Amino acid sequence: MNMWKPRRSSAPLLTILVGDSMFDASDGAAYLPIPLRTLQIDTTTGFDLYQFNAARGSYRLYRHGDLPFTEQHRTALLRNAVSRLFITSRDRGSYLRYLEGNLEQIVAAGRMSIGESSELVYGVAMQTVQEIFQAPEPDQAIERAQGVVRATLANLLRGPGSLATMMDLMAADYQLYTHSVNVCVLGLALGHRLGFDRPELTGLGAGLLLHDIGKTRIDPELLAKPDPLSPDEEQVVRQHPLLGAEVLGEDGRIDAASLAVVLQHHERCSGKGYPRGLAAEAIHPFAKVAALVNTFDSLTSHQPYRRGYLSYPAIRLMQELRGRDFDAEMFRLMIRMLAADEHGRKAAA
Numbered sequence: 520m521n522m523w524k525p526r527r528s529s530a531p532l533l534t535i536l537v538g539d540s541m542f543d544a545s546d547g548a549a550y551l552p553i554p555l556r557t558l559q560i561d562t563t564t565g566f567d568l569y570q571f572n573a574a575r576g577s578y579r580l581y582r583h584g585d586l587p588f589t590e591q592h593r594t595a596l597l598r599n600a601v602s603r604l605f606i607t608s609r610d611r612g613s614y615l616r617y618l619e620g621n622l623e624q625i626v627a628a629g630r631m632s633i634g635e636s637s638e639l640v641y642g643v644a645m646q647t648v649q650e651i652f653q654a655p656e657p658d659q660a661i662e663r664a665q666g667v668v669r670a671t672l673a674n675l676l677r678g679p680g681s682l683a684t685m686m687d688l689m690a691a692d693y694q695l696y697t698h699s700v701n702v703c704v705l706g707l708a709l710g711h712r713l714g715f716d717r718p719e720l721t722g723l724g725a726g727l728l729l730h731d732i733g734k735t736r737i738d739p740e741l742l743a744k745p746d747p748l749s750p751d752e753e754q755v756v757r758q759h760p761l762l763g764a765e766v767l768g769e770d771g772r773i774d775a776a777s778l779a780v781v782l783q784h785h786e787r788c789s790g791k792g793y794p795r796g797l798a799a800e801a802i803h804p805f806a807k808v809a810a811l812v813n814t815f816d817s818l819t820s821h822q823p824y825r826r827g828y829l830s831y832p833a834i835r836l837m838q839e840l841r842g843r844d845f846d847a848e849m850f851r852l853m854i855r856m857l858a859a860d861e862h863g864r865k866a867a868a
């Protein structure tokens with residue numbers, strides 16, 4: 520059996536977010552199509568909405584960005600079989616910020632298929648993490664991460680197969696941003712199975728989304744190095760949990776449980792982890808979840824030094840080589856979760 524994950528040609532193409540821009544010959548501007556179902560009722564978008572006039576072959580202003588988009592608008596558009604509007608390409612950034620701010624409600628409105636909302640949540644989450652990591656500000660980072668987590672959770676709770684649809688979007692090639700989102704999705708799904716309540720899951724998810732934020736303080740060339748690291752280089756990379764806690768912990772706004780995920784996600788139940796080599800009893804349960812999903816996602820992603828494994832070979836490897844590193848009960852639940860979701864995916868197909 521082939522044990523390697525097939526390489527995708529590129530990261531998932533988030534078609535729902537980024538359609539091809541279309542140029543209007545009459546005014547020379549570029550317009551992007553946006554699905555109507557991504558607009559939340561009674562919100563002021565902050566960007567102008569346009570409609571395409573097929574007869575004239577041009578775009579006309581439909582609703583000014585300062586005015587609310589209401590149920591009447593939505594109903595009237597749908598009555599005329601209009602399922603998408605357009606924005607100018609200049610407003611792409613404000614559209615993404617709007618989606619981020621309204622994500623949980625858009626998902627909860629249930630107007631999208633699970634596949635579509637998974638794509639939307641995954642895309643917005645990735646964009647948000649990228650922005651946070653590029654200019655980390657503790658205040659905003661935690662708030663934005665919690666928003667993404669609430670929407671991810673709402674999506675995961677939509678029904679059977681939602682984890683599978685999100686896992687299908689996970690890029691095979693390892694990148695810091697996609698890895699952060701993957702770990703957050705997997706860890707929330709596992710945390711839900713472990714019976715954590717909503718506030719706990721929000722704390723767990725925010726920690727997972729930001730668990731590697733300390734890597735933003737490490738030379739990217741070192742992190743992307745395809746050859747084995749020297750002991751000195753290894754020491755530098757192993758600083759990232761402490762650096763992450765430093766980035767987020769400075770103003771004391773991050774809760775202790777989220778911080779534990781950042782600080783302890785490389786600690787191991789065998790006591791052989793880092794940075795502190797904590798014993799199993801001293802590791803926060805959220806960090807034990809993080810250790811499992813972090814290792815699983817790293818093994819199933821293509822790394823600079825090896826290809827990514829498929830799920831089952833990855834699980835086997837975790838069991839055989841590092842069984843004592845992980846919490847046995849959580850590990851068992853993760854395996855059942857992955858198997859159940861695989862089953863749900865086949866049933867849905």
Ligand SMILES: [Fe+2]
Pocket residue numbers: 730731759784785
């Ligand atoms: Fe890490």
